[in-house]
Amino acid sequence: MAASGASAMQKARTEALREAMAREKVDVLVLMGNNWHADYLRYGTDFGIQEGQGIALIRADGTTTLLLDDAAECDRARGETDSCEVVHAPKLVAEARDRIARSGNRSLAASPMHLLPYGLLKLEEEDLRIADGAPVIEKLLMTKMEVELDCIRKASVLADEGYVIFRDAACPGRKDYELIAEIECFFRSKGVAENFMIIGVGGQEVRGMAPPGGKVLKQGDLVTTELSPCVNGYYAQLCRTLVVGQASETQKKAFSVYQEALEEGIRTVRAGVTAADVAKAENDVFRKYDLGKYTTSEYTRVRGHGMGLFLDQKPQILEDVDIPLVDGMTVIVHPNTYHPDAGYMVLGDALIVRPDGHECLSTLSRELFSVTAN
Amino acid sequence: MRRGLMAWDANEVPVATIEARQARLREAMRAQGLEAFIAYTNIARPAAVSWMSGFTPYWSEGVYCLPLEGTPVFATALSKRVAEWISTVMAVGEVAPTPQPGVVIGKLLAEKGISKAGILELDELPAKQATALMQNAPGVNFTDAADLFHPIRTQVDDAERALVRHAAKLAAECMNKVDVEAASAQDLIAPCELHARLSGAEEIFIAVAPDLSKSATLKRTDTAGELADTFALRISLAYKAGWVRLTRSFARTAMGATDFDRLQQMFDDFQPQAGQSIDGMLRQIFADNGATLKSWQLEQPRGGYPLAIVAGSEVSNTWTAGAPSVMGVDVETASGHWLAARPLL
Structure with missing residues (x-):
């Protein structure tokens, strides 16, 4: 394939x-x-x-x-x-x-x-x-031809399907690397040669994602991941967060900030704006809720980035990056960062930049997913 | 890309083991007048830093410095938040997150007043890191220390032996998951990948030669496609930085499977010894069974690489007996190629 x-x-x-x-x-x-x-x-x-x-x-x-x-x-x-x-x-x-x-x-x-x-x-x-x-x-590398975009579209479909596998694998008592095993098995079965993913498991104490270290999922944990399968070498990324069990009101309230920030970031994406414009749109939402400090490098790396033959290519979505977005660029917008009430949360969708806006590749719901014991 | 379990377990790799490795390296450094040993790491070349620190650096690049005295420092291009995680899985040394690892290590050398430092594989060190090192440590004389490192690195301790054995066990279990009737490479690979990662493998690369009657070329899941009546599977697997390869050839017909089993038994029984003509002995045992050895190779950790060819039909022999090795062969039979590889434990 x-x-x-x-x-x-x-x-x-x-x-x-x-x-x-x-x-x-x-x-x-x-x-x-x-x-x-x-x-x-x-x-x-x-x-x-x-x-x-x-x-x-x-x-x-x-x-x-x-x-x-x-x-x-x-x-x-x-x-x-x-x-x-x-x-x-x-x-x-x-x-x-x-x-x-x-x-x-x-x-x-x-x-x-x-x-x-x-x-x-x-x-x-x-x-x-x-x-x-x-x-x-x-x-x-940054601006893709249609034949390249087709690969990224296919990779994005696989990312959406892969997240369903990931979500279904998450339940209390499972180890973080076991979730990754399930998803890598799925990707190999689909002919995906490479995938980049990291994971975070826990609560308020978690400040980022890393490779799996053997953490056991327990009730109330947030499980964050970004997964990035590739097709013909072209990567598409997806970021989602789930809660083991029912989400608390605190978790739901915190996550609503990420949902709003993602929507604002995505709304900004079109040819002619800069990476900084997109980052500012995301970060302004955090500032509105007095969470501006959590958009700094102390708590987060980037607010999104380009994707293609490398999963983290230019332009990095940051307020000091003035690279203009152009038709045919592919980016993920992800306001991933630490929230002081809930811990590290992620949410991100892949997009193709178009002259009058964008084509959103991710079709998965932007909700805070909840999984219960099987 | 690293995506399996990455953890440090003091029961598997005790701090004392890492310190003993560093002590041996320091002894060799002292003998050559080196006051620091520097190794670069990236995804393809993590092995030296893993051996020295107990941590397997993953996708981002870094520079590890072992001074003759004092605490080793691992300067990595990863963020401060990720550095905090590295600190929990690196047995010995400090982590310095920085966008410019070469600058940090250069300044460290200058602060320590070091005059002579060895760099593992200097020519392969990225120029950006090398020039940053040299500019920030202008009084230091840098030399390539690959020859110093190699004889120390190939002294195997119990911890490494156990990790490699475990990796070999996992690879063998994965191979047992092979469904010889699988239609495609994807169907073949997926269950092996699942087993390896559920069992805690840090990394696994699986390649398939889908039709041994035509070619011995090992392909990935994206290009291997449908399987013919004879095919081969190569599993390259890492468990906590211990890398092995295992290759097996499979035949769907009973007669083919019997022939392949016989070749496998001969190959499994063969134990190369230092000083022997491995080439001559391998050629003889396959010739005795109506097959022709086309090529062979022995791989070992070498410098920053977890496995690199150190002897073979097309390579001069620099193999170190007793150190972790993988032997592989490509044999021509009446029905086509027959491939095999196994760790020498």
Whole structure:
């Protein structure tokens, strides 16, 4: 299921990348990645890396070489991508350095720069400097073509279905990682290769979400999660909160703030506004209820973010991010934060930005779910 | 991506075990005049930091510094709130949440007046972290310390042995969940994934070679598709940073299953020894049974990687006998490929 249409999509991505390289006068674009940050490699090669690390050399002449340090991944890449030369490179950085140096190209760029290995800086000894490749690729990662949006729509449907599995698995006495086991089983059965999710279990003392640590669900607990399945490498995210047992009046009242903040944030989303505008709309609701301090970095990271080949891509939805939203961007709006009366709560929906508003991908009710003992 | 149980249990990895590992590393550092040992971690390269700290760093990157004396520091790009959680699952050391791990560790080295520090796999350290380290610790001479780390890392303690054994047990249980009549790779993979995660596996990657009569390439759940009469399943599983792989080949016909069982028995009985020609011995035992060894490999933890090839048909031998290893083979039979891999415990 997930692989269908990948080849046509890769042709479109490759063409877009070459145009951007020509515009930025880049001869070789060096893309790096691993299982967490797989987006740049996937865009350039259509390979979804799982183990080890990879470096792709995208050349202006239309050829691409994918270097992988894991032998099994190399074998898989040869079977899954037909658009590039695949090379097993146990000494990944040295191999990349040699190939770049041998090519003699002078206009080099790399992305994402935070993954650029120190060993590639040694190219400077040969008078080869690597510029930041963000101007070439970042806009392409943020703004999707229709074929890419279709993948995110499918991923969002799976996220909604997955949450139902998660909710049905939650009951007193179960451990947090058992809920995740149920949902990962469901996703694998649907051909979803990757999913990112974290979880929070407990009450007022819980200040965020993390990987599961073995907490046992008990009556009255809030269970928060964000889950993010992908289709053809494209992620969609969903955030929801449930209560084990009946929600208390305090929990219901607290959650109503998140519902209002999400609605205000979503109402703001359209091409032309900035990420900051969306964040402000969400945060103003918290301020209205004298909860403004809980929108700061002390209590929350972001008020949403972009989604695509990486689940947490630009633009981050924050009041100091002035990146404009444009048609075809995909974002999740989530006013997730700590509430002093109830604990950490989450609620978020995925959207496609459109000129006159947005297309909301999540169809799941925005209620505070309640589960009782089976 | 990490999504299974992540917890530290002092009964499984006692603080004393972590401290003993650090003491051995410090002894080697002292012998080479290093006053600090630095290791970078990300999702693909968590193994060295796991071994030193007892914590398995997950998706975000970080830099761990073990000074010759004093408390180790783990600088991570995760938030302060997540750092509080890390503190509860990291046996030894302090957590410093920061958007710039290299800056924090560089300043730490400068404050301590350190003059020489070793970095594990310096060339692979992200340039951003490396330059931040060097700019904030201008008086420090940095060297690559991979050769120093490796012989220390391959000394296995009881805690590690137990974690790897447990991981192997879980992987074997998952393999027993295989329905040989499953129609698709998805049907095959899902029950294995469920069992592993319900049993507390930290991570599991499952790949399938859907038609061994045509190819030995292992694919993921999104691309493997329908299963043929012979197929193989590879389970890569982590339990609290102890990684194993287990690969089995399956045949739907009784005759095929009998042939595969015979090859499996031979493979399970084979125990490589240091100093032997593993290649020659493997070729011989498969040839004796009418099959041809196409390739083999031995994997072990290496540097930041939980498993990396250290010996094989296409790789020179740097295998350390006695340390956790995984041996894998690709064998050609009359009906096509036969794949297997198992941990050497």
